[in-house]
């Protein structure tokens with residue numbers, strides 16, 4: 001190999017050689033603070049998630065009130081209990097903390113603005129209908145008379161069975177038929193406080209009739225279509241043409257119908273919902289202002305107004321940037337409560353009317369933090385060409401050109417070199433197609449091309465400004481991390497609407513993540529991947545990850561202490577280490593956070609990967625306790641969803657092996673093995689153990 005002599009003497013290397021014979025120190029090493037910054041864990045995770053001195057993610061389920069668990073230790077303990085990955089871990093204490101926070105924020109705002117009435121929230125069941133979760137919510141909400149919101153008949157069934165808190169509200173939204181309305185009204189007899197929110201004009205007469213038949217005086221609300229538009233992803237669900245709610249003329253007609261039926265006294269609530277994840281506080285303020293005016297006007301029209309229900313929309317800061325970006329929000333929970341309380345008070349005071357009880361239907365803000373999805377990396381595929389072998393004189397011109405490009409790449413010419421490399425690589429392909437280049441030569445050209453890209457990328461990463469045409473380089477060079485997960489099942493919104501969730505390794509955070517990767521799931525669908533990650537500004541197309549390593553490799557690596565920026569030499573070492581024996585690979589766990597809202601229920605059985613294992617963890621003075629274990633789907637169960645009967649399947653395989661045996665196409669041993677595997681697979685988890 002030819003070494004180019006550069007005029008400058010590498011002092012660091014000299015020092016290293018003379019003073020640190022084992023090349024132990026001399027470069028700044030990666031710290032957990034670097035990981036905190038990189039993965040923005042404080043931005044989205046506080047006060048529940050952080051990193052401990054061992055470089056593991058910790059969970060503090062009670063927020064600031066102490067007590068924390070090492071997530072890696074927890075996962076390993078759960079694995080020992082035969083709970084395979086992917087694993088959804090729920091922290092009931094986080095749920096409790098969220099409920100407390102929301103109520104505390106409203107209590108504080110009410111005190112601050114001397115608001116003359118109370119806040120009485122409800123949890124929208126649609127956000128996460130899991131029984132254990134809804135039951136927990138009802139229990140934790142009891143001190144605040146927290147109620148439930150149902151958006152459909154099945155959700156009403158859940159709410160009726162679960163809600164036990166005296167005086168809590170049961171808000172009945174969604175499209176309603178006779179059965180829905182009857183059931184809701186009859187619930188009054190059980191001590192519930194249902195509010196039937198009219199969303200369609202046709203529902204008015206239905207409610208009037210059924211109330212008369214049952215002789216139950218209903219509490220009725222109207223859902224207003226506001227002109228205030230939500231922003232971002234869900235912005236379309238509001239405004240004049242929104243799917244839900246009554247326009248102003250419809251509300252007036254509704255008031256008339258109720259008045260004519262002598263039931264205007266029943267109209268007590270105004271509801272609106274401008275969409276979920278409202279990132280901008282200005283949008284929330286506009287909506288409250290508009291709704292407050294409608295509220296006071298309804299009161300003036302003679303309705304017996306008591307409640308203002310501001311719906312959902314309270315956002316989550318998924319990327320921790322505190323901006324009005326769709327994955328973030330430019331306000332906190334206290335700002336939200338303050339603005340609602342202040343705006344409503346002002347509107348009522350201006351007309352000298354008493355203020356209403358305030359209701360919010362915050363789902364995302366309550367349920368997102370409580371669950372963490374842990375999954376493991378099965379394998380990686382990397383583009384790590386390493387340092388190419390030097391050029392031989394007789395090599396093809398195109399290869400020599402690529403080599404020359406590679407050799408001369410520097411900070412000054414890297415952009416030009418990139419275009420050259422692309423062009424030479426294209427030319428190499430054409431030459432091959434025309435028969436002028438052998439397969440081996442083409443391979444050599446391609447490898448040189450990747451070596452150029454790698455070298456250029458190393459330079460690009462040190463630059464503050466990246467020219468547009470080089471922006472994709474990181475993506476092109478990204479490693480693929482194959483993960484034991486189905487995006488469609490566990491994070492459908494990541495696929496369906498490109499929603500961002502914080503994802504990061506839960507250990508090795510005291511080590512520099514030297515790879516850049518995207519995640520590919522187990523399904524055969526090319527959409528089954530995650531290639532958008534949170535970033536301070538906008539979105540990242542690759543995630544910083546650690547190379548997988550062999551069991552026992554950790555100790556040797558610690559001794560070596562990797563250099564901070566990898567040079568071509570260490571790259572070729574890395575390239576070798578990717579050829580691994582899967583048996584001795586050390587587990588590498590990733591966590592996906594803040595996905596406790598909306599993800600679980602919308603999951604679909606793509607490639608028949610079913611529900612994941614779920615555990616409920618509660619903090620105890622001594623550590624933690626597993627409250628519930630909900631085993632994920634078995635293969636038999638998911639096959640049942642698509643109408644295959646396990647016994648029939650086994651029987652059909654048995655008959656075929658029997659026939660093969662008769663015809664001597666299979667040995668007795670093989671046939672037993674096949675049947676045994678088949679039966680065992682049917683009763684196992686759909687994911688890879």
Ligand SMILES: *Cc1c(COP(=O)(O)O)cnc(C)c1O
Nearest residue numbers: 273276277312313361362363364
């Ligand atoms: C979905 C929904 C909610 C919950 O919204 P979040 O943004 O999750 O708080 C509340 N009310 C209604 C009517 C909804 O449809």
